[in-house]
Each structure stands twice: as structure tokens, then as C-alpha cells.
Amino acid sequence: MSAVATRPTTSHDRLRSNRLGLWLFFVTEVFMFGGLLVMRFRLWGNTRPDLDQTLGFIVTAILLASSFFMNRAEMAIAHDDRRNFIVSLTITGVLGVLFLVGVVGFEWRGHVRPGDGAYGAILYGMTGLHALHVLSGLVIIAMVGINGRQGRYSAHDHWPVEACALYWHLVDVVWVFLYPALYLVGVVVRH
């Protein structure tokens, strides 16, 4: 039997471990979306399909606004302001749904189809994988919202809220790189 010196795990240690674990998961996400971006520049080069610029700008603005409200929700619960927490989290969820409607409901009904060679494959691959992340973020927001309504979080114990906020901001950061790659970089190719 070996004697291993251990010290009691404090909530502070647990929080640091949780954060580190989540950020390591984010690194794997960066590799995945980074690979997609490399694929986009390899296959599209300095060209891009003729996408709706107004729609691209609107969905980008919606996602940025949702990040602002998610930050507001996190700050609210960190200060024990439950009402603001629930209101801000709900607005974040609504904006997330609007983003999904914009991309899946409108952009996917545009003239570029999934079978349109490299343009269709990259467009639907990138927006589809990102939309899947937004959808999973919305599920997490709903779960955190339900728990929040039941008063399970406080200023001193709200790691699930922090994790949910971090994940949502990651989804926003990914879109920050996807938006120029799909809508802005290169010259328009009409087909």
C-alpha cells in the first residue's frame, strides 16, 4: 500500500479544473473548424459564391448581440441578480433561434445547393456544423434556464452558467472566422 499525500479538494480547485477541461475541449473545436477553414481556402481559393450580404450581416449582428446578453446573464448571476439572469438568458436563446432561422431557414434556401460542387459542399458543411453547435448551445441554455428558474444558482455557485456562457461565446468566436470566409473574402463567382 502506498502512502500518497493528498490535500482536500476545495471548490476553488474544482472550478479551476473545470475551466481547464472546458478550454481543452475548445482547443479540439478550434482544430475542427480550423480544418474546415483550410478546406475552404484550398477549394474556393480567392473566390466565393454569391451569397446574400444583408442576411450574412444580420445573422452576424444577431449572434454578436446574443453574446452580449449571455455575458449580461453571467454577470447578473455572479451578482445574485436572478431576475436579470433569467431575462438575459431568455433573450440570448431567442437571438440564437433567430440566428438558426436566418442560416437554415433563409441562407439554405438560396441558389447555392448542397450538390453544387465545392461551393455547395463547403457552404453547407461549414454552416451546418456551426448550426449544430448553435442548436446544442440552445439546448444547454434551456437546461440552465430551467435550473435557474428553480433557484439552483447563486453568486458563489454557478459553474453551469459559466460553462454555458463560455460555450456560447465559443460558438460566436467560430462565426467571427466563418463569416468573412463565406461572405467576404475573395471575388464573387456566379454559376
Add this chain to the structure above:
Amino acid sequence: MSNEPAVAVQASKTAAFRRGVLTFLALAVLTIVELAVGTATGGSFALLYVIGLIKAALIVQSFMHVSSLWRGGSHG
């Protein structure tokens, strides 16, 4: 004397809110610049990704509080 902690909490909350608003405004301005650069320069990769990196850095530092990884403490 007794309401000093409440005043401190309120001040911290106001500061956090102001930080969030400023970050959002900076992101909004950069996105408009991004759209202008994309349409005016014919989609310059270098310019657009410099703006993208600044936007990502703002979100990672101000909204995701990346420094709490090595500094610890609350996000609030």
C-alpha cells in the same frame, strides 16, 4: 456603514455591465468595418482576418475571461 457591501456589489455590477456594453459596441463597429472592407477591397484576406482576430481577441478576453484560467477567481 451596513450598506457598504451592497454599494460595492452594485458598483461591481455596473462596471461589469459597462465593460460588456463597450465590448459589444467595439464588436459592432468592427463588423461594420469588416463589411465595408469586404465590399470595397474585393475581399482582402489579410485585412479581413486582422479584423477577425481583433474581434475574437475581444470576445475571448472580455466575454470569456480567458485570464481567469491562470488568475483564478470569479468571472463576475
